[in-house]
Amino acid sequence: MLETPKANGQDFTGSVRLIHAVGMHARPAVKLTKLAKKFKAHISIRAADAVEWINAKSVAKVMALRAARDSIIEIKASGEDAEAAVAALVDLVETDFPDSG
Amino acid sequence: MRADLARLAYRGRTASIGFAHGPFVRVDAAPSGRHASGTPEDEKRALRAALESGGRQIASLAHAAGGEAAQILEFQVVLLDDEDFLDPVFAAIAAGAPADAAWSSALDEQIADYNSASDEYLQARSSDLADLRDRVLRTLRGGTAEAPKIPGGAVVCAEDLPPSRFLEIDWSNGGGVALLRGSPTSHVALLARSRGIPMVVQLGTVAEPAQAALLDGERATLELDPSAQQIDVFERRRDAHRKSRAAAHAILRRPAASWGGEKIKLLINIQRVDDLDHVDAQYADGVGLMRTEFLLGQGAGLPDEETQYLAYDAVLRWAGNRPVTIRTFDAGGDKPVPGFTEDGEANPFLGVRGLRLCLARPDVFAVQLRALARAATLGNLRVMFPMVTTPDELEAARSAFVDVVRALQARRIPAVLPELGIMVEVPAAALTIERFKASFFSIGSNDLAQYVTACDRTNGTLGKLSDPLQPAVLELIGRTVDYGRRAGISVSLCGEMAGDPRCIPALLSCGLRELSVNPSALAQVKQTIDRLSRGDARD
Numbered sequence: 001m002l003e004t005p006k007a008n009g010q011d012f013t014g015s016v017r018l019i020h021a022v023g024m025h026a027r028p029a030v031k032l033t034k035l036a037k038k039f040k041a042h043i044s045i046r047a048a049d050a051v052e053w054i055n056a057k058s059v060a061k062v063m064a065l066r067a068a069r070d071s072i073i074e075i076k077a078s079g080e081d082a083e084a085a086v087a088a089l090v091d092l093v094e095t096d097f098p099d100s101g
Numbered sequence: 102m103r104a105d106l107a108r109l110a111y112r113g114r115t116a117s118i119g120f121a122h123g124p125f126v127r128v129d130a131a132p133s134g135r136h137a138s139g140t141p142e143d144e145k146r147a148l149r150a151a152l153e154s155g156g157r158q159i160a161s162l163a164h165a166a167g168g169e170a171a172q173i174l175e176f177q178v179v180l181l182d183d184e185d186f187l188d189p190v191f192a193a194i195a196a197g198a199p200a201d202a203a204w205s206s207a208l209d210e211q212i213a214d215y216n217s218a219s220d221e222y223l224q225a226r227s228s229d230l231a232d233l234r235d236r237v238l239r240t241l242r243g244g245t246a247e248a249p250k251i252p253g254g255a256v257v258c259a260e261d262l263p264p265s266r267f268l269e270i271d272w273s274n275g276g277g278v279a280l281l282r283g284s285p286t287s288h289v290a291l292l293a294r295s296r297g298i299p300m301v302v303q304l305g306t307v308a309e310p311a312q313a314a315l316l317d318g319e320r321a322t323l324e325l326d327p328s329a330q331q332i333d334v335f336e337r338r339r340d341a342h343r344k345s346r347a348a349a350h351a352i353l354r355r356p357a358a359s360w361g362g363e364k365i366k367l368l369i370n371i372q373r374v375d376d377l378d379h380v381d382a383q384y385a386d387g388v389g390l391m392r393t394e395f396l397l398g399q400g401a402g403l404p405d406e407e408t409q410y411l412a413y414d415a416v417l418r419w420a421g422n423r424p425v426t427i428r429t430f431d432a433g434g435d436k437p438v439p440g441f442t443e444d445g446e447a448n449p450f451l452g453v454r455g456l457r458l459c460l461a462r463p464d465v466f467a468v469q470l471r472a473l474a475r476a477a478t479l480g481n482l483r484v485m486f487p488m489v490t491t492p493d494e495l496e497a498a499r500s501a502f503v504d505v506v507r508a509l510q511a512r513r514i515p516a517v518l519p520e521l522g523i524m525v526e527v528p529a530a531a532l533t534i535e536r537f538k539a540s541f542f543s544i545g546s547n548d549l550a551q552y553v554t555a556c557d558r559t560n561g562t563l564g565k566l567s568d569p570l571q572p573a574v575l576e577l578i579g580r581t582v583d584y585g586r587r588a589g590i591s592v593s594l595c596g597e598m599a600g601d602p603r604c605i606p607a608l609l610s611c612g613l614r615e616l617s618v619n620p621s622a623l624a625q626v627k628q629t630i631d632r633l634s635r636g637d638a639r640d
Contacts, residue, residue, distance in 0.1 A: 057183075058184070061186075
């Protein structure tokens with residue numbers, strides 16, 4: 001993890017390097033959105049320095065990020081379980097989308 | 102049978118190796134028929150029902166197939182539940198569009214977007230989307246969501262074949278897939294490989310109707326309505342393929358090769374990262390030689406640290422706990438590199454090549470050492486230097502490496518010094534092997550034989566003189582192995598001799614217990630050692 005989750009106003013944010021060999025493709029995107037949907041929080045992600053944040057619960061949007069290997073993924077969440085959501089998603093990316101996840 | 106045979110043979114790219122001879126069946130996905138449109142409310146209901154029914158079908162296919170196939174189909178299942186994706190479709194319907202048109206145009210837009218991506222992996226995903234599009238359209242347009250039945254053992258020909266269509270076909274009697282477009286990296290290619298179904302892709306245009314077909318996944322050919330002679334040639338190739346595969350695989354799956362009660366480690370030589378995709382690579386005990394010259398041939402200029410690091414990282418990840426030996430740039434000799442190797446040497450094989458060149462170009466060398474020092478934190482990495490003649494050269498390389506590691510650590514970048522070894526290929530090194538403070542030795546028998554016998558290995562007229570089984574070559578190999586045993590330093594051999602069944606008995610007799618060969622030679626080498634070992638037992 002590059003930064004621990006931290007409160008920024010009402011948002012919790014985190015960022016993590018995408019180490020998956022082929023970048024953010026179908027399987028990692030499916031895992032990420034499925035995990036995001038387990039949380040009530042509104043969760044957005046973006047590839048570092050992109051202008052637009054996208055809904056982390058939409059597989060179509062996550063695929064459209066076209067995040068390449070080694071890019072930095074920023075995550076932000078707001079709502080009751082936002083802190084746990086950011087930590088869980090950072091962990092998922094950091095551990096390279098393990099199958100048990 | 103047709104007279105014009107040439108016209109009926111097509112060549113594509115192999116996506117899955119194997120052979121199929123059976124009825125030729127064209128499958129063209131585009132669902133026909135028209136959907137009778139109603140009010141926006143009717144249309145939304147119709148689409149919801151079709152999405153639900155499609156979701157159920159895909160989920161049940163995924164459930165039946167399990168494993169990798171289930172993971173592949175999950176993308177479609179999750180997409181059907183993606184509000185951000187579906188909202189615009191329902192919005193279009195609310196604005197008056199018929200359900201089928203709204204659905205198709207949303208999917209077509211995504212498909213076009215994926216197809217325009219520069220990376221082949223992402224392009225290949227577009228067939229998953231086409232699959233989903235057509236499945237829902239079939240339901241919307243006429244209820245027959247079930248696709249027509251395909252006879253067993255057929256050669257199925259389509260523009261492209263989505264994973265769910267592949268899974269609906271009964272492959273228990275064999276058969277094969279011939280795709281006019283398609284890609285070897287698509288999900289369906291992955292499924293075909295894991296099920297042993299031959300697949301040839303990118304065949305171009307196949308307009309002729311035909312009754313029967315031969316699909317050769319090895320030569321990547323499709324032959325329609327073949328003559329008796331074509332069938333005969335095909336069956337002979339199929340038979341040879343089956344026999345060699347069965348024999349080699351039975352042996353490869355066995356745990357370790359052993360000879361005279363000692364375990365023989367079999368490692369692989371790779372030229373580039375993709376070589377790890379070879380089906381037999383997984384059975385190797387590690388990577389005995391990763392050449393790095395491929396990095397010098399990419400794009401403009403010399404490779405940067407990150408490009409190198411990613412390549413080393415990919416191999417270490419693949420290997421897990423198994424050892425990976427990476428050789429630093431071995432340019433020069435017969436491998437000139439513009440901007441790096443010396444021009445106009447009268448005799449480049451005896452010139453500034455291998456480690457000599459890297460020591461002469463510390464700027465280029467340092468970049469490689471940095472990438473290696475960082476990669477060394479990721480796995481079981483060993484680094485070796487080529488064309489070492491004297492111990493001074495090894496020490497100069499070690500000291501450059503130590504400097505690089507210190508500098509990285511000072512910048513808080515994770516880096517360590519890996520185990521360092523040398524290629525034993527210059528006779529001077531083989532003759533004074535005990536003077537080298539190396540952690541391991543790797544005998545480069547190609548160059549060693551060429552330098553010991555003073556024979557250019559590419560000069561066919563030298564014949565027997567250049568034979569690596571010459572006593573002088575075996576003497577130097579034996580010395581190196583003996584010294585390694587006494588000093589407790591591992592010795593392997595990574596030249597062509599290691600993969601040559603004729604040479605293996607001599608190498609084992611010299612005391613070698615580690616051989617590194619091309620992935621495609623792995624099965625045969627293991628088989629040879631197995632035979633020798635059983636021969637011993639009978640004596």
